Amino acid sequence: xxxxxxxxxxxxxxxxxxxxxxxxxxxxxxxxxxxxxxxxxxxxxxxxxxxxxxxxxxxxxxxxxxxxxxxxxxxxxxxxxxxxxxxxxxxxxxxxxxxxxxxxxxxxxxxxxxxxxxxxxxxxxxxxxxxxxxxxxxxxxxxxxxxxxxxxxxxxxxxxxxxxxxxxxxxxxxxxxxxxxxxxxxxxxxxxxxxxxxxxxxx
Amino acid sequence: xxxxxxxxxxxxxxxxxxxxxxxxxxxxxxxxxxxxxxxxxxxxxxxxxxxxxxxxxxxxxxxxxxxxxxxxxxxxxxxxxxxxxxxxxxxxxxxxxxxxxxxxxxxxxxxxxxxxxxxxxxxxxxxxxxxxxxxxxxxxxxxxxxxxxxxxxxxxxxxxxxxxxxxxxxxxxxxxxxxxxxxxxxxxxxxxxxxxxxxxxxx
Numbered sequence: 001x002x003x004x005x006x007x008x009x010x011x012x013x014x015x016x017x018x019x020x021x022x023x024x025x026x027x028x029x030x031x032x033x034x035x036x037x038x039x040x041x042x043x044x045x046x047x048x049x050x051x052x053x054x055x056x057x058x059x060x061x062x063x064x065x066x067x068x069x070x071x072x073x074x075x076x077x078x079x080x081x082x083x084x085x086x087x088x089x090x091x092x093x094x095x096x097x098x099x100x101x102x103x104x105x106x107x108x109x110x111x112x113x114x115x116x117x118x119x120x121x122x123x124x125x126x127x128x129x130x131x132x133x134x135x136x137x138x139x140x141x142x143x144x145x146x147x148x149x150x151x152x153x154x155x156x157x158x159x160x161x162x163x164x165x166x167x168x169x170x171x172x173x174x175x176x177x178x179x180x181x182x183x184x185x186x187x188x189x190x191x192x193x194x195x196x197x198x199x200x201x202x203x
Numbered sequence: 204x205x206x207x208x209x210x211x212x213x214x215x216x217x218x219x220x221x222x223x224x225x226x227x228x229x230x231x232x233x234x235x236x237x238x239x240x241x242x243x244x245x246x247x248x249x250x251x252x253x254x255x256x257x258x259x260x261x262x263x264x265x266x267x268x269x270x271x272x273x274x275x276x277x278x279x280x281x282x283x284x285x286x287x288x289x290x291x292x293x294x295x296x297x298x299x300x301x302x303x304x305x306x307x308x309x310x311x312x313x314x315x316x317x318x319x320x321x322x323x324x325x326x327x328x329x330x331x332x333x334x335x336x337x338x339x340x341x342x343x344x345x346x347x348x349x350x351x352x353x354x355x356x357x358x359x360x361x362x363x364x365x366x367x368x369x370x371x372x373x374x375x376x377x378x379x380x381x382x383x384x385x386x387x388x389x390x391x392x393x394x395x396x397x398x399x400x401x402x403x404x405x406x
Binding site for chain 1: 208212229247250251252253262265276278280281283285288289290329330331332333334335336337338339340341342343
């Protein structure tokens, strides 16, 4: 996601929506994502301290603290796995499942913040997304590996999980922190087929 | 990086540079990055098939195939590690080292392609980067873990490395493929300090 001075997704000449200062979230849903991943991402979008305070001190205020806007755009290409120079998108959740999942994230954002400050693009549409990246500031946010399979957790990751639990103090943190985890997908993992499995999806 | 219809970084009213169709690359350099990582990233930027061919078939042509432009912008915030809701940037290469590293990547891109089609922002400057993300198409590109510490390689990653070596056929691939690897940094790893170690860098 990026810190924006403005962001406007458009289909042809039609502007779908627009925000001013805030966050443009390009959201790629994985086949393995669950409600817990969605909750984690919503919490981080709203609570990460990516903005300056009124005195200009950087990295002190969240989008919620500043009353800024959030624009979400579905972006399955973020789930790309490289097969040599070929992008493969089989790790992305299929559109018929990703669409309700994406909309549930939007609803979660709206119910956790001010609904009128949460905007979105048009799921699956071919769009021109005009982003004025302010800074620029771009953060790569992935929901962390979950406790469902503790054998896969490295010592460092376990420590980090404990730290995150200990340090969480945000307004919408306490009740959800316990479940905030999922299996981190291996970005090098094969999507299971040996032959030509590059996606036939259009952007 | 994003597929662009246009991208224009600006400092105040001054437009630093601009591209039309092509790739906007937001480049975050890690403290652990080496020449091999740089070579890998350059090769993937130039050779990934992210564009359609003349018949409109998606994911068939690279930026080089289409004679499109590349705009690189330094973006240390991509090396963010979360400490709860606090972004920490100690994993980013310090600016005095990252600047020559970033410029060597630009030179590598220029010498591997047409120099006049490689543009850049202004290292370290506070900019407004106007990106028209076409699609949108955004790819999260990380140089893979290197063979320097094979104990850290999972079986899947080793297989993937072998596959990438076998499948590489791009014009600028053969000589560099052997060295294309580095240690994947653990995004949850601590930056080594226990107290308040959030970055004091401005965007």
